[in-house]
Amino acid sequence: DAGVIQSPRHEVTEMGQEVTLRCKPISGHNSLFWYRQTMMRGLELLIYFNNNVPIDDSGMPEDRFSAKMPNASFSTLKIQPSEPRDSAVYFCASSDRNSPAHTEAFFGQGTRLTVV
Amino acid sequence: GDSVTQMEGPVTLSEEAFLTINCTYTATGYPSLFWYVQYPGEGLQLLLKATKADDKGSNKGFEATYRKETTSFHLEKGSVQVSDSAVYFCALSDPGGGADGLTFGKGTHLIIQP
Numbered sequence: 001d002a003g004v005i006q007s008p009r010h011e012v013t014e015m016g017q018e019v020t021l022r023c024k025p026i027s028g029h030n031s032l033f034w035y036r037q038t039m040m041r042g043l044e045l046l047i048y049f050n051n052n053v054p055i056d057d058s059g060m061p062e063d064r065f066s067a068k069m070p071n072a073s074f075s076t077l078k079i080q081p082s083e084p085r086d087s088a089v090y091f092c093a094s095s096d097r098n099s100p101a102h103t104e105a106f107f108g109q110g111t112r113l114t115v116v
Numbered sequence: 117g118d119s120v121t122q123m124e125g126p127v128t129l130s131e132e133a134f135l136t137i138n139c140t141y142t143a144t145g146y147p148s149l150f151w152y153v154q155y156p157g158e159g160l161q162l163l164l165k166a167t168k169a170d171d172k173g174s175n176k177g178f179e180a181t182y183r184k185e186t187t188s189f190h191l192e193k194g195s196v197q198v199s200d201s202a203v204y205f206c207a208l209s210d211p212g213g214g215a216d217g218l219t220f221g222k223g224t225h226l227i228i229q230p
Binding site (some may be wrong): 004014033042043045048054091093104105107108109110 | 150151152157158159160161165205209212217218219220222223
């Protein structure tokens with residue numbers, strides 16, 4: 001398996017624009033997580049899905065952020081409108097809740113977002 | 117809620133030195149504990165894990181023991197190499213506490229000098 005695949009790797013956008021980040025989890029995994037990494041706050045869990053259903057979005061900072069998982073192999077994180085303070089590295093991770101090692105998460109390489 | 121505290125960095129050592137990165141946690145359930153490593157420009161990779169008290173996780177010369185009595189999971193390596201330079205994250209997973217997902221410490225930047 002190619003692992004968790006995120007796109008794009010880098011995104012530079014102007015304030016006010018819509019940004020969409022994409023994630024393809026590992027095939028067969030049924031949990032998907034979106035994290036944000038900044039120098040100030042470290043790694044924060046934004047939202048996670050089990051079997052494509054959003055379970056906990058309490059980490060989503062504002063209504064400008066939304067996430068979807070239309071099927072088991074694809075998820076998006078959207079920011080509309082974007083602001084400079086959204087600049088961060090966004091990671092997607094997946095895991096298999098049915099395996100004995102279900103608590104282990106596999107991470108993508110991240111999307112570095114810069115909002116100017 | 118759950119939390120992870122790890123020593124602040126950066127930690128700078130010479131090659132072949134002994135490494136300890138401290139990590140303590142608070143959790144409502146019986147968590148699994150992890151160390152993840154992040155190399156520059158990359159995502160996080162699992163380094164080692166322990167799922168119950170007194171378990172020792174080990175990988176690539178790194179070790180950590182799950183100490184329930186001190187709620188700790190300190191990372192150690194006997195002889196570090198330049199290639200070990202990275203950011204190390206201690207994390208826990210506590211599904212019994214009511215939430216999936218990993219709770220991370222803030223990360224410790226390790227710099228190994230030749």
